[in-house]
Amino acid sequence: MNALHFTGNQSFSLEPAVAVAPQPGEVQLQVAYCGVCGTDVHIYHGAMPHRLSLPQVIGHEVSAEITALGEGVTGWQVGDRVTVRPLQPGTEDPSDNGQHHIGKNLKFIGIDTPGGMQTHWNVPAHTLHRLPDNLPLTLGAMIEPLAVACHDVRLGQVQAEEHVVVIGGGPIGILIALVARQKGAHVLISEVNAARLEMAESLGLAVVNPSTTDLLAEVERFTKGAMADVVFEVSGVAAGVAAMTQLPRARGRMVMVAIHADPKPLDLFRVFWRELQLIGVRVYEPQDFEEAIALAESGTLPLEKLITQIAPLADAQSIFTAIDNNPAGMKYLLQCS
Amino acid sequence: MNALHFTGNQSFSLEPAVAVAPQPGEVQLQVAYCGVCGTDVHIYHGAMPHRLSLPQVIGHEVSAEITALGEGVTGWQVGDRVTVRPLQPGTEDPSDNGQHHIGKNLKFIGIDTPGGMQTHWNVPAHTLHRLPDNLPLTLGAMIEPLAVACHDVRLGQVQAEEHVVVIGGGPIGILIALVARQKGAHVLISEVNAARLEMAESLGLAVVNPSTTDLLAEVERFTKGAMADVVFEVSGVAAGVAAMTQLPRARGRMVMVAIHADPKPLDLFRVFWRELQLIGVRVYEPQDFEEAIALAESGTLPLEKLITQIAPLADAQSIFTAIDNNPAGMKYLLQCS
Numbered sequence: 001m002n003a004l005h006f007t008g009n010q011s012f013s014l015e016p017a018v019a020v021a022p023q024p025g026e027v028q029l030q031v032a033y034c035g036v037c038g039t040d041v042h043i044y045h046g047a048m049p050h051r052l053s054l055p056q057v058i059g060h061e062v063s064a065e066i067t068a069l070g071e072g073v074t075g076w077q078v079g080d081r082v083t084v085r086p087l088q089p090g091t092e093d094p095s096d097n098g099q100h101h102i103g104k105n106l107k108f109i110g111i112d113t114p115g116g117m118q119t120h121w122n123v124p125a126h127t128l129h130r131l132p133d134n135l136p137l138t139l140g141a142m143i144e145p146l147a148v149a150c151h152d153v154r155l156g157q158v159q160a161e162e163h164v165v166v167i168g169g170g171p172i173g174i175l176i177a178l179v180a181r182q183k184g185a186h187v188l189i190s191e192v193n194a195a196r197l198e199m200a201e202s203l204g205l206a207v208v209n210p211s212t213t214d215l216l217a218e219v220e221r222f223t224k225g226a227m228a229d230v231v232f233e234v235s236g237v238a239a240g241v242a243a244m245t246q247l248p249r250a251r252g253r254m255v256m257v258a259i260h261a262d263p264k265p266l267d268l269f270r271v272f273w274r275e276l277q278l279i280g281v282r283v284y285e286p287q288d289f290e291e292a293i294a295l296a297e298s299g300t301l302p303l304e305k306l307i308t309q310i311a312p313l314a315d316a317q318s319i320f321t322a323i324d325n326n327p328a329g330m331k332y333l334l335q336c337s
Numbered sequence: 338m339n340a341l342h343f344t345g346n347q348s349f350s351l352e353p354a355v356a357v358a359p360q361p362g363e364v365q366l367q368v369a370y371c372g373v374c375g376t377d378v379h380i381y382h383g384a385m386p387h388r389l390s391l392p393q394v395i396g397h398e399v400s401a402e403i404t405a406l407g408e409g410v411t412g413w414q415v416g417d418r419v420t421v422r423p424l425q426p427g428t429e430d431p432s433d434n435g436q437h438h439i440g441k442n443l444k445f446i447g448i449d450t451p452g453g454m455q456t457h458w459n460v461p462a463h464t465l466h467r468l469p470d471n472l473p474l475t476l477g478a479m480i481e482p483l484a485v486a487c488h489d490v491r492l493g494q495v496q497a498e499e500h501v502v503v504i505g506g507g508p509i510g511i512l513i514a515l516v517a518r519q520k521g522a523h524v525l526i527s528e529v530n531a532a533r534l535e536m537a538e539s540l541g542l543a544v545v546n547p548s549t550t551d552l553l554a555e556v557e558r559f560t561k562g563a564m565a566d567v568v569f570e571v572s573g574v575a576a577g578v579a580a581m582t583q584l585p586r587a588r589g590r591m592v593m594v595a596i597h598a599d600p601k602p603l604d605l606f607r608v609f610w611r612e613l614q615l616i617g618v619r620v621y622e623p624q625d626f627e628e629a630i631a632l633a634e635s636g637t638l639p640l641e642k643l644i645t646q647i648a649p650l651a652d653a654q655s656i657f658t659a660i661d662n663n664p665a666g667m668k669y670l671l672q673c674s
Contacts, residue, residue, distance in 0.1 A: 094562035099587040102612055155612070225431035241605065250436040256608050263602035268578065271593050271617035275439055275492070278615035280608035 001119030022070035035061030060110030063140025160184030168235035195328030338456030359407035372398030397447030400477025497521030505572035532665030
């Protein structure tokens with residue numbers, strides 16, 4: 001068995017590893033696949049160094065089988081197929097308002113603690129969600145990002161027949177668009193990259209390139225003048241934030257999915273003038289994982305088409321390089337066992 | 338009878354006027370009092386010139402008695418005491434989403450059309466709300482700004498026992514604080530002006546001066562670490578916007594009351610990180626007027642204390658000068674008949 005050590009400076013080292021017996025309350029997993037998240041790519045490029053202890057195994061989008069149960073773990077058996085909701089709540093802070101998934105002392109498993117890019121991985125049993133027998137483990141590794149999309153669409157309160165604009169057509173933007181469409185919404189993706197536009201179109205999604213088409217006019221056309229009920233900002237760039245406030249109708253919702261490291265100018269007059277709402281969303285809650293699993297099991301989302309490449313853990317270094325050079329890439333999976 | 342003509346360039350001219358018979362669907366009012374709104378002061382200083390037709394009568398915070406009914410007006414009688422909800426919806430736009438009070442083609446009476454700083458004023462009957470017999474007409478002229486506060490607190494979903502921070506202690510900020518307190522919330526006002534702080538304190542409101550006290554630490558203390566459930570941004574300045582995102586607890590709400598003419602930097606990371614909500618609010622709906630009237634009638638709000646001065650219409654020029662020079666001033670009423 002092996003573990004992929006991130007050693008800093010865009011470098012990984014595959015090291016032999018020994019399976020460790022799970023602590024009380026933990027399970028030992030044999031990881032089948034671990035997806036590469038945008039966050040993993042940011043870490044690879046040097047982000048969040050204070051949260052890591054190098055060398056460290058990263059990764060948090062996994063499918064796995066349980067190989068051992070720690071003391072006191074009930075409800076699970078060796079051989080169960082699972083995915084992991086990689087959140088470890090810490091001591092509750094009064095300002096958490098009961099929102100454990102975004103608590104002040106939350107640890108994100110795979111960043112603040114070791115992750116899933118290894119053959120065997122021990123995690124707390126409370127993080128597990130069961131995968132249906134008929135769900136391929138490749139798709140099991142996509143439950144975590146799909147749960148992000150389910151959370152975002154849920155908090156955005158997307159309803160059937162509503163008009164939804166997704167600004168940014170990367171993996172999360174595409175998943176949000178697919179989940180919103182599944183709810184019966186009419187979805188338009190705004191994206192500047194030709195390869196990503198092509199990917200979105202191949203999934204039957206309406207697209208617009210705001211660098212060549214007037215986005216406002218296109219949204220007017222798409223909605224027959226009604227404008228957007230919900231806008232998801234997933235681009236992470238100032239142009240996306242600027243566009244976001246111009247697209248909703250009165251009392252429309254804007255969902256802040258992207259991570260904007262620095263404050264960005266926001267048209268607060270527009271927020272006031274049309275009584276818009278901006279809704280911050282982060283990670284997921286247990287029900288979002290359950291919804292994601294049910295959606296994946298239903299087979300109604302074209303999740304297979306989002307898998308760009310599956311590669312052995314030993315090829316991780318070249319996979320991270322490939323991701324940097326391929327804007328058309330969606331989801332890369334590392335085969336961990 | 339007289340009409341106060343705003344002639345531009347911070348100048349008013351009191352002119353004799355003749356009462357005009359109301360058009361079909363209108364009523365003729367004899368205005369008792371007309372309050373001076375911050376918006377009137379902005380107009381006096383040259384704001385929104387494209388919306389005015391000079392010379393123009395402005396003003397929209399009135400108490401009045403009906404003196405004549407236009408053709409087709411039912412449900413009202415000469416002598417009825419009323420206030421006016423100064424909104425004239427225009428043709429509905431598909432993007433209005435049924436929100437008539439902020440419709441794209443809405444006209445604001447007293448800006449886009451003649452206002453209430455005159456002895457007789459004709460308005461559409463649909464704008465009227467009845468004033469209780471026992472409510473002094475001085476307080477009747479405060480229903481409109483109080484309805485703003487009721488709208489803002491309602492859309493902010495303020496609940497009993499919640500912690501509320503109001504950034505900006507001008508007339509609207511104070512009214513929001515009073516309405517939120519009436520709902521059972523614990524309210525803290527952040528204000529930099531000493532005279533306004535004193536006014537807020539005299540109303541029994543908790544205050545903090547963020548220029549001399551660490552606002553974040555004070556909100557932590559005030560809430561025992563729970564942080565704010567709701568923050569109202571009423572200051573209209575960048576420092577208020579910057580503070581706004583730092584004060585809520587997880588899933589806390591921020592209500593955008595102030596008019597920010599230019600985009601301002603917003604900490605979108607914080608919105609994401611704590612799943613905050615920003616809620617735009619503008620003017621009011623009929624139910625907010627009804628709530629404001631009921632609140633005023635109940636006598637539970639210290640509205641009289643907010644009246645800084647009552648002056649005849651003939652003194653309007655000096656009143657506008659006084660407002661500019663008196664940050665302690667809250668509500669100035671012009672006696673129109």
